[in-house]
């Protein structure tokens with residue numbers, strides 16, 4: 225009985241190893257390819273500025289795709305090639321929001337925030353910021369918040385203006401006083417909208433990366449995972 229059971233287990237392992245070696249993907253769906261949320265081409269033709277003493281937030285909205293519900297990172301670029309204004313080293317916040325009801329994104333809920341400093345500005349570099357993996361429902365907002373505490377305007381928000389431009393996907397908001405990132409609806413209506421509503425149709429260079437929701441019991445190391453998953457499939 226025992227040797228019979230061990231033999232079955234070894235058979236399952238051998239099949240799993242053989243299929244995996246053959247590239248046929250005998251793996252849980254939790255290992256599927258990532259989803260990259262992007263509406264830009266990686267090059268900014270314009271950078272929008274924020275006046276001294278003001279705060280600005282900019283974000284792209286993305287409907288959550290099946291297999292990409294867990295957001296692991298946000299990528300962001302600053303300024304654009306050709307500009308020389310100092311941006312590197314200034315504080316910046318990377319924000320992930322969830323907008324479950326769609327439509328107006330300014331009622332979205334803040335789910336993750338990473339405070340860091342600007343790097344690789346004015347170079348089209350999309351800096352990758354790893355976040356605590358967070359499952360999002362509905363629409364995700366990949367956002368960047370900059371508080372301009374300097375005495376000069378900062379041309380920081382990179383916009384891809386190359387066709388195709390996706391309307392109603394790239395938004396901004398700014399405040400003279402401190403911008404409350406926990407309540408985007410507190411931004412005055414006159415100070416927020418889409419890129420096109422500001423007269424500059426384009427899409428910000430902000431992206432997100434998502435992975436599937438891990439299957440229960442299939443999210444740990446390979447050995448602990450192959451057997452339970454294989455058994456479950458045999459019962460189907």
Ligand SMILES: [Ca+2]
Pocket residue numbers: 265266267268269384385386
């Ligand atoms: Ca472009």
Ligand SMILES: [Ca+2]
Pocket residue numbers: 323324325326327328329330331332
């Ligand atoms: Ca909404």
